[in-house]
Amino acid sequence: MDELDTLVELSSQMELEHAEDSDGRVGDGSRYVPSELLDQRRRTETTEPTHPSCFTPKEKRAAFAHPAQLPNGKNIVLLKTLLSSACERDCYYCPFRAGRDFRRATFKPDEFANLFGKMHQRGLVEGVFLSSGIAGGGVRTQDKLLDTAEILRKKQNFRGYLHLKLMPGTEKDQVFRAMQLADRLSVNLEAPNTERLAKLAPHKIFIEELMRPLRFIEEIRRNEPAYKFWNGKYPSAVTQFVAGGADESDLELLTTTHWLIKNIRLQRAYYSAFHPIHDTPLENKPAVNPMREHRLYQASFLLRDYDFDLEDLPFTSDENLPLHADPKLAWANLNLIHSPIEINTADKHQLIKIPGIGLKGAEVILNARRMNKINSLSALKKLNILADKAAPFILLNGKKPSTQLAMSF
Numbered sequence: 001m002d003e004l005d006t007l008v009e010l011s012s013q014m015e016l017e018h019a020e021d022s023d024g025r026v027g028d029g030s031r032y033v034p035s036e037l038l039d040q041r042r043r044t045e046t047t048e049p050t051h052p053s054c055f056t057p058k059e060k061r062a063a064f065a066h067p068a069q070l071p072n073g074k075n076i077v078l079l080k081t082l083l084s085s086a087c088e089r090d091c092y093y094c095p096f097r098a099g100r101d102f103r104r105a106t107f108k109p110d111e112f113a114n115l116f117g118k119m120h121q122r123g124l125v126e127g128v129f130l131s132s133g134i135a136g137g138g139v140r141t142q143d144k145l146l147d148t149a150e151i152l153r154k155k156q157n158f159r160g161y162l163h164l165k166l167m168p169g170t171e172k173d174q175v176f177r178a179m180q181l182a183d184r185l186s187v188n189l190e191a192p193n194t195e196r197l198a199k200l201a202p203h204k205i206f207i208e209e210l211m212r213p214l215r216f217i218e219e220i221r222r223n224e225p226a227y228k229f230w231n232g233k234y235p236s237a238v239t240q241f242v243a244g245g246a247d248e249s250d251l252e253l254l255t256t257t258h259w260l261i262k263n264i265r266l267q268r269a270y271y272s273a274f275h276p277i278h279d280t281p282l283e284n285k286p287a288v289n290p291m292r293e294h295r296l297y298q299a300s301f302l303l304r305d306y307d308f309d310l311e312d313l314p315f316t317s318d319e320n321l322p323l324h325a326d327p328k329l330a331w332a333n334l335n336l337i338h339s340p341i342e343i344n345t346a347d348k349h350q351l352i353k354i355p356g357i358g359l360k361g362a363e364v365i366l367n368a369r370r371m372n373k374i375n376s377l378s379a380l381k382k383l384n385i386l387a388d389k390a391a392p393f394i395l396l397n398g399k400k401p402s403t404q405l406a407m408s409f
């Protein structure tokens with residue numbers, strides 16, 4: 001295998017890892033995306049990166065590059081790959097689990113860094129998301145990831161985007177080193193608690209191996225000044241869950257997500273709807289409806305950015321979110337339909353609870369009404385608010401707006 005073949009092998013199953021906003025689900029990562037906008041976006045987004053024609057088909061395949069949107073809104077081409085697909089663990093859902101029969105591949109840190117450096121210099125990729133199977137324990141594997149990152153930063157002088165995975169059991173000094181090298185760090189929790197994790201990954205320890213490295217990130221952020229870290233900023237922390245893999249409820253997933261947002265300033269939780277992989281213990285378990293991912297994303301943004309609490313979310317009796325209902329709309333139908341909010345006096349906290357009004361929209365309304373009162377749905381539309389969606393839940397100068405009038409604009 002030459003180095004490009006190795007990269008193809010290592011990158012081939014990486015669609016299971018959600019990175020940044022490459023899945024097109026959530027726009028800039030801070031914005032609540034109602035279902036109808038999501039559908040529109042899915043129709044218009046490209047899923048394939050475009051490369052200059054000077055690259056060979058093999059190079060393009062090897063790059064396995066993903067269009068991704070960074071937290072600052074910038075679009076880049078991200079190389080998502082593993083340092084090694086050899087793994088000593090046996091997580092039930094994972095294509096890389098020990099004993100599964102497929103061709104494994106491994107890069108040494110300098111091999112990967114050199115290859116990435118060449119690809120980056122030629123403009124094939126702009127950033128990297130680097131994970132690994134575990135060989136010789138999480139600590140030793142983490143050292144290899146850190147060595148790779150260090151070569152990229154210090155020898156290759158790579159200043160672009162680096163998302164580094166933290167392995168189970170990563171120690172505090174390793175987390176500190178990772179924070180000096182990466183823009184983003186992630187630990188895949190996979191399941192929301194110890195009991196559920198046992199159904200997915202019998203040899204991972206939820207608190208000691210997975211939660212602890214996430215807590216180290218926040219501990220270090222609280223105790224060390226930002227200038228000590230990469231580019232003088234604290235890297236963000238994210239995690240990923242296999243949604244539905246352990247028969248857990250949405251309430252369990254969102255309870256853990258909410259705790260992480262409040263206590264360790266988690267930037268994002270990614271939800272990957274379970275789908276069975278051949279030749280794994282869960283190969284006969286039915287796939288989870290991908291709409292569940294979408295509802296979980298919507299709910300997690302409501303918790304993170306929209307001042308919602310868990311009890312505001314419209315869980316059904318089985319503690320899941322209804323698949324057919326936008327959770328913000330469902331909340332408004334219960335809480336605002338008989339107590340509409342006056343657009344001309346509401347504060348930001350009230351405005352962002354209204355369907356059709358996002359974080360930016362609330363700011364725009366607050367600014368606009370300093371000049372003039374907002375008297376009509378057409379005035380709201382001119383501010384780029386989804387006025388028809390907001391209409392059932394608002395008052396304009398004390399009156400319910402006429403949707404009929406608005407439809408004519």
Ligand code: SF4
Nearest residue numbers: 087089091094096097
């Ligand atoms: S430790 Fe990671 S790579 Fe290894 S089997 Fe588990 S999920 Fe897969």
